[in-house]
Amino acid sequence: MSLTSSRGKPTLADIARLTGVSAPTVSKVVNGREDVAPETRSKVLAALTESGYQSPGHKRAADAPDVVEVVFDSVNSNYSSTVLSGILAGAAAMGVEIVLTTTEGSPASGTELATRAQRMQDEQRAGMIVVTSAFSDTHLDAFRRRRIPVVVIDPLNPPAADVVSVGATNWAGGRAAADHLLDLGHRRIAYLGGPESAECNQARLHGYMSALMSRGVAFAPELVIHGKFRAEHGIEGLAALLALPEPPTAVFAGNDGIAVGVLREARRRGIHVPEELSLVGFDGTVLAEDSVPALTSVTQPLHDMGRTALRTLLREARGEQLDSHRVELATQLVVRESTARPA
Amino acid sequence: MSLTSSRGKPTLADIARLTGVSAPTVSKVVNGREDVAPETRSKVLAALTESGYQSPGHKRAADAPDVVEVVFDSVNSNYSSTVLSGILAGAAAMGVEIVLTTTEGSPASGTELATRAQRMQDEQRAGMIVVTSAFSDTHLDAFRRRRIPVVVIDPLNPPAADVVSVGATNWAGGRAAADHLLDLGHRRIAYLGGPESAECNQARLHGYMSALMSRGVAFAPELVIHGKFRAEHGIEGLAALLALPEPPTAVFAGNDGIAVGVLREARRRGIHVPEELSLVGFDGTVLAEDSVPALTSVTQPLHDMGRTALRTLLREARGEQLDSHRVELATQLVVRESTARPA
DNA sequence: CTGAAAGCGCTTACAG
DNA sequence: CTGAAAGCGCTTACAG
Numbered sequence: 001m002s003l004t005s006s007r008g009k010p011t012l013a014d015i016a017r018l019t020g021v022s023a024p025t026v027s028k029v030v031n032g033r034e035d036v037a038p039e040t041r042s043k044v045l046a047a048l049t050e051s052g053y054q055s056p057g058h059k060r061a062a063d064a065p066d067v068v069e070v071v072f073d074s075v076n077s078n079y080s081s082t083v084l085s086g087i088l089a090g091a092a093a094m095g096v097e098i099v100l101t102t103t104e105g106s107p108a109s110g111t112e113l114a115t116r117a118q119r120m121q122d123e124q125r126a127g128m129i130v131v132t133s134a135f136s137d138t139h140l141d142a143f144r145r146r147r148i149p150v151v152v153i154d155p156l157n158p159p160a161a162d163v164v165s166v167g168a169t170n171w172a173g174g175r176a177a178a179d180h181l182l183d184l185g186h187r188r189i190a191y192l193g194g195p196e197s198a199e200c201n202q203a204r205l206h207g208y209m210s211a212l213m214s215r216g217v218a219f220a221p222e223l224v225i226h227g228k229f230r231a232e233h234g235i236e237g238l239a240a241l242l243a244l245p246e247p248p249t250a251v252f253a254g255n256d257g258i259a260v261g262v263l264r265e266a267r268r269r270g271i272h273v274p275e276e277l278s279l280v281g282f283d284g285t286v287l288a289e290d291s292v293p294a295l296t297s298v299t300q301p302l303h304d305m306g307r308t309a310l311r312t313l314l315r316e317a318r319g320e321q322l323d324s325h326r327v328e329l330a331t332q333l334v335v336r337e338s339t340a341r342p343a
Numbered sequence: 344m345s346l347t348s349s350r351g352k353p354t355l356a357d358i359a360r361l362t363g364v365s366a367p368t369v370s371k372v373v374n375g376r377e378d379v380a381p382e383t384r385s386k387v388l389a390a391l392t393e394s395g396y397q398s399p400g401h402k403r404a405a406d407a408p409d410v411v412e413v414v415f416d417s418v419n420s421n422y423s424s425t426v427l428s429g430i431l432a433g434a435a436a437m438g439v440e441i442v443l444t445t446t447e448g449s450p451a452s453g454t455e456l457a458t459r460a461q462r463m464q465d466e467q468r469a470g471m472i473v474v475t476s477a478f479s480d481t482h483l484d485a486f487r488r489r490r491i492p493v494v495v496i497d498p499l500n501p502p503a504a505d506v507v508s509v510g511a512t513n514w515a516g517g518r519a520a521a522d523h524l525l526d527l528g529h530r531r532i533a534y535l536g537g538p539e540s541a542e543c544n545q546a547r548l549h550g551y552m553s554a555l556m557s558r559g560v561a562f563a564p565e566l567v568i569h570g571k572f573r574a575e576h577g578i579e580g581l582a583a584l585l586a587l588p589e590p591p592t593a594v595f596a597g598n599d600g601i602a603v604g605v606l607r608e609a610r611r612r613g614i615h616v617p618e619e620l621s622l623v624g625f626d627g628t629v630l631a632e633d634s635v636p637a638l639t640s641v642t643q644p645l646h647d648m649g650r651t652a653l654r655t656l657l658r659e660a661r662g663e664q665l666d667s668h669r670v671e672l673a674t675q676l677v678v679r680e681s682t683a684r685p686a
Numbered sequence: 687c688t689g690a691a692a693g694c695g696c697t698t699a700c701a702g
Numbered sequence: 703c704t705g706a707a708a709g710c711g712c713t714t715a716c717a718g
Contacts (some may be wrong), residue, residue: 011695022705027697037703056399056696064466081424088418088445103433123407138350175541231633260633267635290574291604292610294637365689371715380687399712513709 010051019047023110030055054122066126067097073132074104078285078312079254083131083153086306094314096126103134117142120128126317129309137163149316151309156198158327164316166327167308170200173298173331174207174252180296180333182215182251183269186278186343188223190248191235192258196226201254204282208252223248227258234261242269249342250278256287259295263338274340283335293337301329346538353394363391367634373398393612397638410440411656416475417447426474426496429649437471457673460485469660472496481505492659494652499541502669507659509652509670513640515545516641517595518673519551520623522678523639524593525558528684529621532566533591535601537578539569544597549624551595566591568600577604585612592685593621594618599630602638606681617683627677636680644672661676 012030016023021040028036030053036044047053070087076086084100113135120143127149130222133156140163146254152165159165181189191208194201204216205224212219219275222244227233234253238261253259259281266273271291273279281288284299308327318321329333355373359366364383364494371379380389386455390396406552413430415423427443434441449616456478463471463486470492478498483506487495492595495508504507524532534551537544548567555562567588570576581604583589602624609616616622616636624631627642651670 013695022699023695025703026704027695028704031697035703040703072543075418075429076424081419081427084424085419085445085447088443089447092444092447100431100441100445101435104428104432104435151578176589264635286635289628289634292607356711366711367689367713368687371688374713378687383687532711 010053012053015044015047015051015053015232017159018051022085051233053256054124059086065085065095066096066314066317067099068310069099069101069120069128070128070341071128071130071135074102075100078287079283080131082285083306086303086308087129087310088306089303090307090310094310096314097309098126103132116143116150117146120148121146127313129313142151142331149269149313151313151338153305153318154200155311156200160200161325164322164325164327165310166305166329167200168300168331169307169314169328169330170203171207171210171335173282173300174204175211176207176331176333177204177252177282177298178208178211180251180335180339181184181278181280182211182217184250184278184339186248186250188220188246188253189250190223190225190241190249192234192241192251192253192262193224193226194229194254194258201226202330204254226254229255229257229310231257231261231264233282234258234263235265236261238262248277250280250339252280252282256281256283256285256291256295256297257322259297260291262297263291263293265298265316274338276343278342280333284332288334288336294325296336297334298340299334301331304329349463355396355397358387358390358394358396359370361394362386367462380644404550408438408440409657409660410466411653412442412463413470414471414473414475414478415445416477417445418443421497421630422626423474423569423686425628425645429430429646429651430472430653431649432646433492433650433653436511437653439653442468443502443680446475452550456482457485460489460491463491470494470656472656473618494656494657494659496648496652497543499538499543501542504668507655507665507668507670509648509655509672510543510669511585511643511648511674513546514550514553515675516625516676518554519550519674519676520595520641521551521554523678523682524595524621525554525560527593527621529591529593530560531589531591532560532593532595533584534567534582535577535594535596535605536567536569537572537597537601544569547597569597572598572600574600574604574607577601577606578608579603581608589658591616591620593623593682595623595625598624599624599626599634599638599640602640602681603634605636606636606638617681619686621682621685623676627675630678631677639679639682640677642677644674647672659676 012026014021015026021044025036025040026044029041046263071172074080075084087096128149131153137160140150152159152163154167155165178189191205193205209219225237225240227237251262253262259279262279263273264276271277281295281297284297286298308329312327355369358367358369364387367381368379369387372384417423418427431441462511472494474496480503483493494504495506497510498508521532534548536548547653553563568580568583570580594605596605602622603624606616609620614620620659624638624640627640630639
């Protein structure tokens with residue numbers, strides 16, 4: 001069934017014909033006038049949505065740049081600002097405009113997202129990059145239905161098969177961190193991970209477990225504690241580990257923030273790193289370089305992840321075929337001062 | 344002289360009448376068609392600019408949110424990302440959209456800025472917030488002429504009288520830092536400042552000098568070294584200070600980054616902070632909290648500065664009278680672990 | 687390269 | 703609350 005009589009973009013007159021009302025009435029609905037019967041309004045609104053009608057105000061100039069919306073939980077962390085700078089570098093190079101929002105203080109609800117998707121469709125956004133835990137997979141339905149491209153960076157939950165995501169080789173990173181500690185001679189190696197269900201955390205954990213297994217080192221469940229990606233978790237986690245009958249000689253932290261917490265608690269207790277305790281972080285942010293001792297850490301290519309997410313999104317927006325719905329960039333273990341042979 | 348016959352927005356027909364050509368010809372110029380004589384084109388273009396003609400594609404919906412452009416040198420520092428999060432928090436609260444760009448890699452030239460100003464006028468941007476050293480005062484002329492509101496955060500150079508700027512009480516902060524060290528009993532106090540000509544640096548320097556003077560402590564020029572707001576300056580600066588015949592017992596650093604450099608160099612040389620050297624930073628970023636020992640630092644309300652800049656900009660955009668063209672938010676000395684009585 | 691004429695898409699003013 | 707009629711602003715097709 002053809003929705004419009006002509007082949008081009010639907011006009012206001014098309015909608016009128018379709019719904020059996022006059023053009024002026026449709027015009028009133030489009031402009032949000034009051035003097036329209038509720039029933040007529042909803043009938044017309046349905047047809048407008050169905051047909052993808054664009055009011056003239058929404059017609060963008062052909063030479064206007066693509067606009068990509070970017071959503072972070074918060075922009076105020078080394079992780080976020082590095083990813084963001086990668087997105088911005090890509091945007092400058094590709095002539096794309098970035099509209100930035102955070103969910104800080106107002107976690108996105110389903111209705112808010114439906115409104116956002118509608119607005120993005122109206123404003124003809126090229127797509128959206130999401131770096132947040134606030135959007136679950138079902139939240140993305142509103143975008144899927146409107147065919148607005150979405151790329152998720154480092155999704156907290158395993159994304160649905162049709163959601164495009166960009167991340168790093170977390171499994172390989174976890175494996176490299178544990179291999180490094182095993183190479184140094186450690187056998188009691190703790191993992192102070194991130195949120196248990198987080199995709200990236202699971203991958204790091206399994207990389208770590210795989211390293212233990214390949215050396216025939218038994219996995220000790222009491223040495224694995226999950227928590228938030230924050231320094232507090234490192235502080236409390238180390239305290240809990242040291243209370244064990246047989247404490248670890250090394251800690252693999254789920255990110256640099258947790259590692260900094262471990263470092264702080266170790267210092268408070270007079271435990272020397274790396275002489276008495278080895279420590280590996282994850283992310284490779286400036287936090288790792290700047291801390292004392294400088295942290296051995298698994299570097300994620302955060303800048304590149306931002307850039308890649310944007311490039312992938314634009315490719316999708318242009319209708320190009322994507323090679324893969326999951327892009328993983330390489331992590332790299334960088335050895336600094338926080339790891340040594342066990343005492 | 345009236346540019347348009349009618350009182351409302353100029354129409355294409357108005358431009359035609361004004362220039363003595365037909366409406367179709369003006370239409371061709373507006374749409375960039377080829378088949379127009381160069382002379383006719385330039386005559387029409389002049390009239391279009393003069394009259395502020397807006398093509399229908401540029402007419403924004405009345406209910407479309409205000410769009411503010413934000414320009415940073417780089418977004419990847421604690422200072423920048425905190426200011427940015429303040430801007431974003433304000434934007435969420437005020438229903439404003441933020442388009443973000445950085446000058447990273449491509450310092451803004453005069454012509455680039457003229458293009459930007461023209462585009463912003465076409466797209467009816469509400470205004471621009473600038474947190475960058477790339478824009479000099481003359482660069483802002485293109486915006487001034489088009490009456491696009493601009494707010495500068497922490498301008499590097501003293502801004503022209505008609506440029507609105509938001510900053511912090513740098514003089515009072517410098518004074519508080521030096522007063523604190525003097526109170527502890529220090530008399531040889533160095534200042535490792537930022538770029539010499541930078542407005543904020545000058546204010547901090549003079550606050551520091553004022554504190555010395557009020558205690559009758561002679562100002563020692565050899566104890567003041569300017570440089571970049573980076574850790575490297577702290578490292579090299581401390582080395583230079585320690586080479587003096589009479590080295591300082593305390594250092595006031597122009598920002599936390601410099602202070603971290605001082606800390607690092609002190610540690611390398613086996614100098615204990617604060618027992619052998621007291622240290623005060625500036626900015627109060629997480630860097631100050633996270634370093635070991637935690638830095639005594641003059642906190643700037645960076646988040647609030649971002650929020651205030653946005654609020655001020657929107658007030659200007661709405662044509663409201665501004666109380667002042669220079670808003671200064673209060674700094675506050677936060678004493679942590681890096682300062683003590685001299686040995 | 688220009689513009690009179692026709693026409694498109696939308697809105698306005700108003701009669702019912 | 704609706705829509706026929708008039709009209710506005712812009713564009714298109716084409717004659718000169």
